[in-house]
Amino acid sequence: MRKVVKKQVLLQGNEACVEGALMAGCRFYAGYPITPATEIMEIMAEKMPETGGVFIQMEDEIASLGAVIGASLAGMKSMTATSGPGFSLMQEHIGFAGMAEVPCVIVDVMRAGPSTGLPTQLSQGDVMQARWGTHGDHPIIVLAPSSVYEFFELTVQAFNLSERYRTPVILLVDEVVAHMREGVILPAKNSLEIEERPHPTVPPEWYIPYADPGTGVPPMPAFGDGYRYHVTGLYHDVRGYPTVRTDEVEPLIHRLFTKISKDFDRLQWFDAFETEDARVTVIAYGCVARAAHRAVRQAREKGLKVGLIKLKILWPFMRRTISGILANSQKVLVPELNVGQISREVKRVNESRCEVVTLNKVDGTPIKPAEILQKLGEIYS
Amino acid sequence: MRKVVKKQVLLQGNEACVEGALMAGCRFYAGYPITPATEIMEIMAEKMPETGGVFIQMEDEIASLGAVIGASLAGMKSMTATSGPGFSLMQEHIGFAGMAEVPCVIVDVMRAGPSTGLPTQLSQGDVMQARWGTHGDHPIIVLAPSSVYEFFELTVQAFNLSERYRTPVILLVDEVVAHMREGVILPAKNSLEIEERPHPTVPPEWYIPYADPGTGVPPMPAFGDGYRYHVTGLYHDVRGYPTVRTDEVEPLIHRLFTKISKDFDRLQWFDAFETEDARVTVIAYGCVARAAHRAVRQAREKGLKVGLIKLKILWPFMRRTISGILANSQKVLVPELNVGQISREVKRVNESRCEVVTLNKVDGTPIKPAEILQKLGEIYS
Amino acid sequence: MSNTKVSSLKNPRYEIRIAGAGGQGIILAGIMLAEAGIIQDLCVAQSQSYGPETRGGNSISEVILSNTEIDFPQSTELDVLIALTQVACDRNLPDMKEGGLVIVNSDAVQRVLWDSLVSIPFEEIARKVGETRAVNVAALGSLVPFCPLLDRRALTRAIASRLPSTKLEANLQAFDKALRFARRAKGRLKYAGITEEYEI
Amino acid sequence: MSNTKVSSLKNPRYEIRIAGAGGQGIILAGIMLAEAGIIQDLCVAQSQSYGPETRGGNSISEVILSNTEIDFPQSTELDVLIALTQVACDRNLPDMKEGGLVIVNSDAVQRVLWDSLVSIPFEEIARKVGETRAVNVAALGSLVPFCPLLDRRALTRAIASRLPSTKLEANLQAFDKALRFARRAKGRLKYAGITEEYEI
Amino acid sequence: MRQTEHLVHKYLRSSKRFPHIWCAGCGIGIFMQALIRVIDQNEYSKDDIVLISGIGCSGRLPVYVDFNTLHTTHGRALTFATGIKLANPRLKVITVMGDGDAVAIGGNHFIHAARRNVEIASFVLNNSVYGMTGGQSSPTTPYGVITASAPYGNLEPDFDICRLAEAAGAVFVARATVYHTQLLDRLIDKALKKKGAAVVEVVSQCTTYAGHFLKLKSPVDMMKWQKNNSVTVEKAKQQSEAELEGKIVIGVLVDRERPSYHEQYQSLLAEKSKI
Amino acid sequence: MRQTEHLVHKYLRSSKRFPHIWCAGCGIGIFMQALIRVIDQNEYSKDDIVLISGIGCSGRLPVYVDFNTLHTTHGRALTFATGIKLANPRLKVITVMGDGDAVAIGGNHFIHAARRNVEIASFVLNNSVYGMTGGQSSPTTPYGVITASAPYGNLEPDFDICRLAEAAGAVFVARATVYHTQLLDRLIDKALKKKGAAVVEVVSQCTTYAGHFLKLKSPVDMMKWQKNNSVTVEKAKQQSEAELEGKIVIGVLVDRERPSYHEQYQSLLAEKSKI
Amino acid sequence: MNKVEIYRGWCKKCDICIAFCPQKVLEADEESYPTVVSPEKCTGCLLCEMRCPDFAIVVNKDEESRKETGPAAGK
Amino acid sequence: MNKVEIYRGWCKKCDICIAFCPQKVLEADEESYPTVVSPEKCTGCLLCEMRCPDFAIVVNKDEESRKETGPAAGK
Ligand SMILES: Cc1ncc(C[n+]2csc(CCOP(=O)(O)OP(=O)(O)O)c2C)c(N)n1
Ligand SMILES: Cc1ncc(C[n+]2csc(CCOP(=O)(O)OP(=O)(O)O)c2C)c(N)n1
Ligand code: SF4
Ligand code: SF4
Ligand code: SF4
Ligand code: SF4
Ligand code: SF4
Ligand code: SF4
Ligand SMILES: [Mg+2]
Ligand SMILES: [Mg+2]
8 A cells, every 4th residue: 555644634623533433434423412512513414415424413312312323223333422411311322222232422522510510611520420321230331532633543443342342332522622623644544444343144034133143242234134123122032022031131131241341351442651660650531631641741850750541441441451550559640520430440449559549620620730740749759 | 295006007119108208298299100110100199189299290201300300499399200211311400400409309210221121120220320320520319228118218318318418319229129018117297307408597688599508508498488599500609690710610519519428427327237246248238138138147047157238328328337347347248139339339448458249130030038148158258 | 327136037937929910910919918917917028020011921929927027028938829820830839938838720720740739719719709800819818728827807807908899798708718618628738837837 | 552651841832822702713813823833744732712601701722832742732831822802811811931922912901910021903903904803813923923833834824724715815914914013022022031942 | 724824924023922912902903913914015125114113012013023123212213213214215114102102201203203304104003091101191191081190180181193293394194093994004005105204193092091091991992982083084174173172083184295304315415425 | 860770670680790691682682671571560579480491592591680590401491390380389480492492402391381281481582593502403493594503504394383382282372573572572471471381482583693594694684584574463364375485473373271280280289188 | 705713822802803893793702702603794894804903813705705805904 | 852871881782773763863883882863853662772682772761752652661
């Protein structure tokens, strides 16, 4: 392949998200406007018809995710984007997508909550909601970018994971990452690996829609492909038909979890800076990770042995990676734009290996490098 | 007072809930039918008019909680009841009630999820959702009864806490507790302490609706009482008017949390059985606590030093109590009808003091005493 | 909060399950039985389960009766199972206590592999009294001779409190008929360990 | 994933903020500035904030320009603040780097307590060129003499790419006028530490 | 003579699931048979049909039939249907909803689907009650009657589903009862062929719950009631409002032309698509 | 001569909040003044008025006026209003909603409130656009126009809010524009006095976003458009459908009597209440 | 002669077929199942088949009826 | 004479009052604020006041207008 030297382009985070979706093969967008996610919808309104895809503005967020799931069942890679209040409304359908194993991507550009909160201000308050917002036991995948490029990249990956595991994937983005502009170099069209949901290889007569092919992820035809099957939010047997039999229910729930958890090793996505000899490690994500990056640099300049782990996947929680960090650091610092959400998880997996320190801000403004630097200074010993 | 010897009555859990609500002074119910919570609505439809209260069936669960919050603002103690799918739909309004500090009680009779799941089957799958279901940082109080009488009692207490702290309170109930019948002796009308939301004592001109009176809980007049004020889901200043000023936002969020957290000591509600010398302690709630109770008895008969902590409050998580247990036991066993939700919290506060063992079931059937007994036998050492 | 020492397990605890199809009044029968326990001031716990098909599916109702606090409110090992259909019988047999008693509706249950077995034509009885829906109350009648904790008068009071007066007469007739059937059957029982235990 | 050693902080990083009222085209100005950076192949990060009142409230737009990767994409200490209103000036002064440069719109800002200060009549300039909405582009013009990383031609190209051609002419005139104003002002500056730093 | 095979067997999924879960005499089965009959008459390919329901007794229909079937969440069938139709316009998209499903919790999607005019044939099985959850009032429960959630009588007036669909913009609106099977066939046929949002209200009986409060004891009584209370659109035109009070007007109520959403979208694609 | 005090000052909360956040020429302020005027004329006590809004530009209205005010969630104002009215029937309950608020996300509550007939006076400020979020299409955006979310033109037909309210059962339905201030006053007055669910559609201008796509440059142009395109109900009766195409029919469209929900509930209470 | 067949395995004894047969061809037997009492009266109108909620009744038309009203409900 | 007062602090220069005054009493000044140019023509019809979205204009009626049309918009 001839390598073309590509030039930087100036993109807003939300624009980069759309670019990522297009590159991943997204061909259906349904949404409802809400600050600070609206740009994604508006750009999609322009881009979808150009790419032969479908854009539709629905009557609310519930309808938006309903349409997205429908379109995905009809074979299109589909997504929607919203913010806190709309994300709360989508919870029932997120559970449906999980249960019926319908790939789809949901962007939540977080704004300060609870409730209407501060629509234009910064927050990372929906981290736990993204994991636990819908009722009942369910696994979920949640990605969190910290730069415009990463928003692009993780959007592509969100589609990939969603297709690979037949599961809804959530992109949890803060207002800074969504609205800032950075220069990015977008990769060439074919340079990224794009994954597609597994398709049945057997003829329709042999197709058993929810039987485990070994990977935990049953092949998925599109409605209209000739594989007529039944999709439901009820507990179902391998054919998709409702069941209350414990010997059918239990394996289903088990499979929903293990299809993802068996790949935990593959799902440790992070960037590490200077962690090898770090006595204090910062664990951060989203725009806070950027502040932490600078703070760590500044601290190193001063001779402090500190490092940074920037999480790109928030859920499933990277127990493995974090455990390693906790084992090697004396202290970890978890700065967050909430009252402490990921820090709870860090504590959970900590098992008193080291001291977990938090730094929290909930007034709608960013955590600055100086604040992290100061905290690092305080706890460094 | 003349003491009347009261006789047992046979009550279903959901009936006991209504009795508790009536005793607590509930005078408004809005709801939408859903298995397995429907009885609460149906009984309310009969009882509310008899007690001079208001019953209304709304068009969905979002509307139900909207009406409940409205009625509470107009001065009535109000409640609704639902199950998983409806509970997911209520999430936006739960956040609103939290932000606007409107007392209300929400019953979630859990059914097996995610999605439509197993409408008639047993589960404890909504424990984390009850805590984290709505977007943004917010505190919440969640109670979990394990018997018909406790359902009555905790319903009374749900109203009390809700009024005391001006916060939504969630009753998380499993299908067994909701649907079984037990003989209970209801206390006399005036024998229970019934709390009312703090009312302003100053004249309307002096009233500042969201100023902290020291307790963290500002007095709350009813609409129509002459104290005209503004209620919003936006971040607001002490007068209730929208603000983005960090020096107004931060104290608001802080107060929302501390008004409850300052009373953590008062909110350690549990029953302990044989915990004093226990080498293994079971931590359980809801119907599982009943099975655990029997299992612990049986184990003691066999000479095993085991005990049980039955949680009545799930959130805020009883860190204090559990830490005590963890410090004194060698192992704890957390049996749950989910893939492990409260056990995560136990691990979080554990700090490797002892081994946390889980026992989980997600097939819609109960955990039996024998299963717990067997596990106790296995891990006892 | 309290930290109690749990009491001994040596308390009699009597577990009864009625099983059949939706629409047979099984849950109501369970409630009546529990209500009788209440009238006798026993500790009671009643629960039920049914499939998503409330109408026509398999349905069970159970009652625990005890002199002291009931810890676990559902059955662990059934002292008595009343099975009104073949399916109900087949599905519920595995939950029996060893030596427990199975009472079946002879009009619907043909095959049962259980020692301590009593067969009573509940449907026939109900038809005879002119109230085909009295099968559930008849089933309750059959319990009386076997369940030492249960007082016949309390049970009839409980039944009366839950039925419209127009239907009461026929139902009580069915109750009595079934009770008499059961008494006779009891004499013929090869082995009925559990009942003996309390019958002093 | 990668575990990189972070590079030294000794990289020039230039923080510019434009502040004013909603509707003054401030965000667009920020984007043009960032776009200029892109054209010059610099690393850039542009961000903005505004109140819930998108229309009329206080609005700011900032651009970080750097030769190397930008870790933290928002300002830490401003090298340059352009304030188009008095409120904007008052609110944003606390974020200045010591010795940084403040450029104010002399038509709207009267009081400023800052040493290194340049005052330019942006509104007057815009009116003169017959395009009252050119205030934002004029503001960009004023930056050129002070910001060593910034190339004038790149900036005009960026401006051209984001404006309708009918408005371009007048805007570029405003740009030039403001640039000339700024050049003259630079000569008179008592102290302009930050600019010197890079001006070699 | 060999046993004749019922037409439905060509379309049923597996006889293991039968008899179906609906109560004796429930109208849902009658509608289901009619739907199958019309689909068969039109020789639609099973592969091209997507049948979508919400939650409720009527929501259980799709599981029985061998199409692409989707049992969604309560009230939201039309939102999924919209996504499916737009994603693959070749598919024939059909929704089956209960009255509660369609116009209680789902009322908003109902009016928006009618307005937006995506080509979906919708059938609202109106039994005037929440059947699945045990007989509570629905928005179509008649005023005054006693239900499980209105022990003292329903204080709310009922929706006219067809008027709502018309006011919201549906291009085809019709009503039949399950008694009037032949009319039902014709209306299903028209709805399936309509290019746009088509709504057919199917007045049905919930024999278990609605019979009780409507004081109609048996399925037969309920269907007699349907027969005796129905007036055709043609006749209704000659009657006064007072005469029509409490009557079921059956037949085609609205049949108008408007380009459907997906047709328009296809034109947009033809114009804008760069691939 | 001393400065005359504007009537609104009796009702505004604090002049610190002014000028209000709405754009120059936005119609919301005109409606707000009319509402205050009518309330003043009727000498309602401020303590008895509860003013409820959803989210949107129009949702910002309550914060300015000195009543019991409630700014709820997007689309749900009527649900809160229902709870308030039933909990304390003495209160005069008023909702103010945007078009998106009332009939996009809130459409279901809108039709159910109309059906249920709880005594609430609702005002839908219809500016044919989502103002607050920056000019996307709403369900009342005219067909074909270009908006922030319809860069190639809106493919969806628009709702007639009043027809929807009527079909759903509202007992009072009327329409005015903010140009027709005197009519607006009269309709507000009637709505506030109606015993039941009253809906007034207030055609208003979003000068910042809707002006753009309607090709009307200034607030003045938009109000002229309102003036020139309006037809009174009386005149409309004499015109054909074709003549009325694209016209705004103003005046009282429906005014009928039906006992309100809370009146009926009060009778129920009188009968059943044991206290 | 038209032949009306009833499949008891699915029939729920709702009586609908009996009540609405225009020719009174059907009656309930002692177990309440519909049964054909006057086969000769059957015109093959198919109403019983079409109205059976449980697909438990099927009418096998004779040649004559077929000619008049078409082969079967579905075709 | 009727007195029309404009409060510039709140006026957003939308021109509505100017455009719709039936008597052309108002005009925009050089700063675009509405200003009274023909006070004598004002009939006290209050339309300017009622249509001002910002409550920035208030009409103080003279005795005569009061008699004819009532005291003020609100009363
Ligand atoms: C969000 C949600 N709320 C409530 C329910 C419970 N529910 C299931 S079906 C149903 C109503 C069914 O009534 P209808 O739609 O008329 O259907 P029918 O059973 O009468 O056919 C309800 C309320 C649910 N499944 N999901
Ligand atoms: C659940 C939810 N979804 C979306 C939003 C974002 N939002 C705020 S206002 C609005 C629309 C406003 O339009 P309209 O109701 O017509 O009011 P206007 O601003 O035009 O007065 C939207 C979509 C929200 N706040 N909550
Ligand atoms: S409950 Fe009613 S609607 Fe449901 S299956 Fe039975 S008869 Fe039909
Ligand atoms: S955006 Fe439109 S609706 Fe909102 S205040 Fe401005 S003009 Fe009014
Ligand atoms: S086909 Fe017609 S005539 Fe023959 S049995 Fe059926 S309903 Fe009667
Ligand atoms: S209509 Fe069908 S189900 Fe009903 S009695 Fe006749 S054959 Fe049986
Ligand atoms: S009161 Fe009437 S005439 Fe006088 S200025 Fe105002 S609009 Fe013109
Ligand atoms: S109408 Fe009001 S805001 Fe508009 S120009 Fe006149 S006084 Fe100013
Ligand atoms: Mg129904
Ligand atoms: Mg609007």
